Amino acid sequence: xxxxILNVNPLVAVFDxxxxxxxxxxxxxxxxxxxxxPTYGTxxxxxxxxxxxxxxxxxxxxxxxxLTDLMTRISAIVRLPPEHAETSKLIRYEGEQLFDVxxxxxxxxxxxxxxxxxxxxxxxxxxxxxxxxxxxxxxxxPNLKIAVRPKLGxxxxxxxxxxxxxxxxxxxxxxxxxxxxxxxWVLTVWWREHHFHIPRSYxxxxxxxxxx
Numbered sequence: 001x002x003x004x005i006l007n008v009n010p011l012v013a014v015f016d017x018x019x020x021x022x023x024x025x026x027x028x029x030x031x032x033x034x035x036x037x038p039t040y041g042t043x044x045x046x047x048x049x050x051x052x053x054x055x056x057x058x059x060x061x062x063x064x065x066x067l068t069d070l071m072t073r074i075s076a077i078v079r080l081p082p083e084h085a086e087t088s089k090l091i092r093y094e095g096e097q098l099f100d101v102x103x104x105x106x107x108x109x110x111x112x113x114x115x116x117x118x119x120x121x122x123x124x125x126x127x128x129x130x131x132x133x134x135x136x137x138x139x140x141x142p143n144l145k146i147a148v149r150p151k152l153g154x155x156x157x158x159x160x161x162x163x164x165x166x167x168x169x170x171x172x173x174x175x176x177x178x179x180x181x182x183x184x185w186v187l188t189v190w191w192r193e194h195h196f197h198i199p200r201s202y203x204x205x206x207x208x209x210x211x212x
Contacts, residue, residue: 006146010159010169011124014148015077018155019070024130026066027187031057031090053097054176059187061088067187070128074155074189078124083195086119089188093137093178101142101175104190105160105168120193121166127156130185137179143171150184166193 006012035055061067067088075082091099104125127139129150138147139156148156160172178184 006148007141007144007158007171009163010161010172012141012144012146012148012156012158015155015157016151017153018073018077019128019153021152023066023070024152024185026064027059027070027088027090027128027130028185030064030067031059032092034058035090035092054099054178055092055094055097057090059088059090061085061189070187071189074126074128074157077155077157078126078191080123080191081195083197084119084123084192086122086190086192086196091176091186091188093176093184093186094182095178095180097178099176101173103160103168103173105166105172107168118192119196122160122190123193124191125156125158125160126189126191128187128189129154129156130187131183133179133182133184135180136177137184138177140175140177141171141173142175143173150179150186 001018002016004014006014034057036057037053037055059067061071071082071085071088075085093099104122106121129152131150132152133150137150139150140147141158148154158172158174160169161167162169176186
């Protein structure tokens with residue numbers, strides 16, 4: 001695995017060679033049949049965002065051994081227990097679809113307070129790129145003038161808050177661009193301030209029953 005720090009405050013770093021094609025295939029297979037326009041929380045409830053033209057689906061990373069192993073690897077990078085990871089989200093960009101300028105961190109006193117209360121602030125975002133993209137498709141940070149290209153096995157990690165604070169860092173604003181051709185697949189995981197849920201084991205898919 002190779003790593004490179006692109007910015008210190010807020011932290012923006014890339015890690016290459018974190019996972020292989022088998023993990024990417026497992027992530028896509030786990031959510032591709034449930035893709036839909038994503039929603040977000042407002043004071044009036046959850047709505048479909050005009051800035052979010054991509055497709056997304058929730059993926060339970062603990063339901064697949066390959067994805068569970070990926071969470072363990074990223075957990076070691078962010079130095080937070082796996083229990084601090086939200087349920088992951090599979091995202092597909094096609095053509096000119098995008099996720100326009102936005103912040104991942106929550107406003108603990110505003111419309112996202114309910115989400116904030118479920119595990120505290122989103123300290124870090126990790127974006128796992130599931131395929132190579134030849135043209136465009138970057139994740140860009142406009143204020144930092146940094147853009148990261150999709151690459152199979154690459155994980156983009158960035159901090160969402162001001163140092164020592166739960167206040168959202170203004171320079172953590174970012175955009176997810178779609179490719180000029182084909183599709184872009186990513187698996188995004190947000191890492192919370194506190195435990196978010198408990199990783200759990202599932203029974204094997206095949207094999208004999210255990211009789212007690």
